Amino acid sequence: MRIAVGFKSHSGWAVLVAVGLSGKDIQVIDRRRVELIEPGATWAKQPYHAAEDLPSAEARRLVERGVKSAHRVAAKEMRALVERSRKAGHEIVGCAVLIGTPMPDWTTEQILSVHMRMQKAEGILFPTALARAAEAFKMKVLTISEKDLSARAELSGLDDAMGKIAQLGKSIGAPWGKDQKAATLAAMIVLAEDS
Secondary structure, three states: OEEEEEEEEEOOEEEEEEEEEEOOEEEEEEEEEEEOOOOOOHHHHOHHHHHOOOOHHHHHHHHHHHHHHHHHHHHHHHHHHHHHHHHOOOEEEEEEEEEOOOOOOOOHHHHHOOHHHHHHHHHHHHHHHHHHHHHHOOOOEEEEEHHHHHHHHHHOOOOOHHHHHHHHHHHHOOOOOHHHHHHHHHHHHHHHHHO
16 A cells, blocks of 8 residues: 655654555554654753753753754664555655744754753754654655644645544544644645645
8 A cells, every 4th residue: 555654743752643545545554652762861852951051062962962863763763664664565655744833043052042942943853853764765755834734735635634534533543632633634645745
């Protein structure tokens, strides 16, 4: 089956939902929580906050370590997704990653100087890591702003998508919250734009 994957990330983890078309019906192929930090590295959920009170050079090194770790773990999880999909006989046609608003190209020092900037930087860290990991596996990647998700779905011809997503949730059960629904809609957009 040709499938698409949607990700909705948080600090240190993400919701993954993979969907495919069975005839004209959407089918959930995979649904899981994906950890995006290494075991025991809870500080890496918020590397800027972890570096906040450190001297400048040490803070920069810790942040760089956290960013590299996020990208490394995202690549490992993407590899696992690709392998699971291939073993099941599925072809991944693309990946959608929900993102927030873009961030200016601030230095680590500029980010650490303002608390809201730290939150912003950590908010884009994990979606960026997932998108780059998907690109490394030669996937078509859509980064979709969460605030534009519904409008993008309409442009893709998915007028009654939320109704279909609600029905999916009833048939497959919990967990089926806001994150799973958003990731599913993002994946459906990839499928709609692929056909």
